[in-house]
Amino acid sequence: MSWKRASITMTLWTLLIIHTLARAETETEPTTTQLTTTRAAPTTSAAWTTTWELALSEGQAIQKALQFLLAQRRADWGWGNDTHHVMLTLQLANNTGKEIEQQSLEMQLSAKQMEIEILLMMSKHHESPPPLARLAAYTLALGALCKDPRSFHGKDLVSALLHREQPHDGEFAYATLAACSSAAHVRRRHIRRLLDIANAAADHSLDTISMVILALRCVVQDHRHRSLLHFVRRPMAGLARQQHPDGSFGLLTTTALAIQALEDSDNGPGAHQHWSLPAARKWLLEQQQPDGGWGSVADTAAAVAALTPASLAAVRPPHCSDKLLDTRHEPLDNNGGDGNIKLAYQSGHASNDSEARNVSFTYTLWLGTNVTENYTLYMMAPRNISFYHVMQMAAEQDAKFKFEASEWPNGHYVHTLAGHREEPMGYHYWLLYRLPEVPDPASPPGNQLVAPVGVDDLLVEDGEHYLFWYKKL
Template sequence: MWGRRDYPLTTGRIAEYVLAFVSLCFDVRSFHGRDMTAILQHHPGVMDYESAFVVLATCAAGAPVRRRSYSKLMTVAHDPNDLHGTDTLALSVLALRCVAETTSRSVDRHLSGPIAALVTRQEADGGFGNFHSTLLAVQALRLEREQGWNESAAVAYLLSHQQEDGSFGNLFDTTQVLPVLLGRTLLNVTTTDCHRDGGGAEVTEDPPTVPPPTTTAAPPTLINFTLWLWVGPDVNKTFSQALTIPQNTSLFDAMKLAAERDSNFEFSATVWPNGHYIHTIGGVHEQKVGYMFWLLYRLKASPNVESKPVNTQLSATGVDDVFPEEGEHILFWYKKI
C-alpha cells in the first residue's frame, strides 16, 4: 500500500483507514512496522478539511496531537468571516471534542462559533448541502447537543437517499451512514472494549488559550469553481461538484477534496517528471486499446452535452499546474482521442 508509484490514497483516506483500524483495536502506531499516525502527522494535507481529519484520527489513535495542528483548528474555530465549508466545520468540532475528551482541556469556548455556523447551514430539505456534508454536520451537532437545528429533518434527508435494494448507492456511503442513523459519531471508534483501559491523546505543546489574533494573518481568499465529470463519447454519465478552495490551490489538491466528498471523484494518478497524470476517475480507467482517455477542459460556463467542448478548450497544462479561478468550470471528459 505504501510503495506504489500510483496515487491511491489521499490524506483524508489514510485518516479513514486509521479510524477504521482503531475501531477494530489494531495498533495503528505499529501497523506492520509502520506508525500510521506519524505518516498522517507528516502529511497533514493542504486543506483545512484534511487537517481536521488528521487531528481526529491521530487523537482517536491515542497519539500526540501536534501544537501546529491544534492551532490550525483554532484558526478554523475562530474564523470571524465564516469562510469554511460545512465538512471542515463539522470535522473541526469532532476533532476538538476528541482532544477535550482525551486530555483535560476545555474546548467549549472554541466550539460556539463552528456550531452556530453549522446550524445556519441547514437547508429547507433538512440537509446541509449534500449527503456527505449532512453526515458530518449531524454528528457534530448531536455531539454538542445543539438545540437550534431540525434533527428529524436531517435524518429524513439522509434516509431519502436510500435505494430500493436497501443500500445508499454504494458501499462507502452505506457504511458511512449506518452508524449515524444509529446515533453514533466518529468518536465512537474508541468506545470498544480494547480502548477502555487506554490513555488518550496529548497535545505535545500547550495550545493557545486565546484565539489567534486576526491581525497576524489575513484570511485566505477563497474561490468557487465547479468540477465536472463526463463519461463516454456520448456522455452516458455526468457528475459535478461545486468546490470552495483557497486561491492559488492546484487542481490536483482540489481533486483530493472532491474525492473525499464523493466517491465518484476518487482518482488514481501516476507520477511523471512533470507532475501527476490522471489515468482513472471513479473507477473508469483509461484504455490505450481504443484510445479512451481522460481529457481536461477549462470552461467559462457549464458544459453542455448539446454543444460539446472543442479541442481549443483543452487545458495546456496538467493538474499540478492548473489553478482554478473564480466561477470557472473544469471538465474531465472520458472519450476517444
C-alpha cells in the same frame, strides 16, 4: 441473509431504538408545571409514539443498508476502494463491545483484507506518499477494530499522518481526528490551525467545518481540554444554522457529516436550538433507495454512520483504550492554574513535561545528485535518542536503510547506505541533512542545512525530518 448477518442487524436495531428513546426521554422531559397539569400528558405520549416510529423506521433502514453493503462485498472479502469506509461503518453499526476476533468469520476475513490493503499502500510510499484521506480512514477503521494504528505490523500510520502538512483544511482536520482518536500526539500547531479554521468558518465548506468540529470535540473529550470547549460553540452554532427547511444540509454526505458533528450538541456546546436532529435524520431516511442503499457504497456507508448511535465522534470502543500506547502531549501555552491547556493523554497519573516521551519524525534516503531513488520512513522513537540508534531501528524495519559505518574515537562514520558506498575518487559522498519539512527532490536543500554534528551526537527532535543524500560534491 445468514443468521450471522441477521444477528448483527437485529442487535443494531435494538441498540438504536434504546439510544433514540433515551435521547427522546431527555428531550421530552416535562417541566414542573407540566407534571401538575393533565393537558401535557397527551403531548408527551404523542412525542413518544413519534419517536418510537422514527426508531423503528431507522432500524429498518439500517438493516436494509447493511444487507446492501454485505451484498456488495467482493470475492476477496473487501469492497475495492471503499473497504476502509465500509469496515468503519460496520464496526460503528455493530457497537456491541466485541473485538473483531470475536465476530463472524466473514468479518474477520474482511478485516484481514483491509490489513492487506494497508500494507500494500504503505509499501508503495517510496514511489509516492499514501493519500492522506485514505490513510486517515484506515487509521480510524483500525481504531474501531481495537487495533493500534501506531503499531501496525511494524508501521506507524499516525506518524505518517502527522508528518504530512496538508494544505487542504478538510483533509487536515480528518487526519487530526484520526490521530486524536488513536490517543496520539496532538501538536500545539495542529490545535491552533483547527481553531483558526473554526474562527473563519464562513470561509470554509460545511464538510470542512463538520470535520473540524469532530476533531476539536475529540481533543476536548479524549485529551481533557475542557478549556477549549467554548471555542467549539461558535462553529457548531454556525453549522447548525445552515440546515435547510427540508432538514438537510445540502448534499447527502454533507448532511451525514453534519449530523455526526452536531448530534450531541444538546449535551455539549449547545447548538441544538438552531437545528433539528429528527428533521435531518428523516431527510436522510427519505433518500434511501429500494435496494437499501443510498446509491454508491461510499454514500451508503456515510448515511449508516450518521444513523447509528456511534459515529466518527466516538470511533474507538471504550474497552479498547487499554490497547493504546501511552503517549504525551505538549502544553498549548506556559500558563499555570486551571486555565492551562495541556495536550496530554493521561494514564492514571499526572503529566510531567520533564518525563520521557516519544518523538515522531521522518528519515529519508536520496540516491543520486538528481535523486533517482527516494525512500522515506515515518518513525517514532524515545526522546533524546541518537540518530545512530535511529539508523539501527530503520535498518531493522526496511532493508533499504541497512548501512555500514566505521568506528572512530569521535563516533561512527557512515560510509555505506542502501548498498551504495562512498566513492572519494568520484567525489560521491553521503551527506546528512536536518530539515524543518519533508525533503522535496524538486526543491533540494542547501548545504547550510547539513547536520552540524555526527550521527552519534545528533539527537532526533519531534516533528523534524532527516535526509541522508548520496550525491556528487
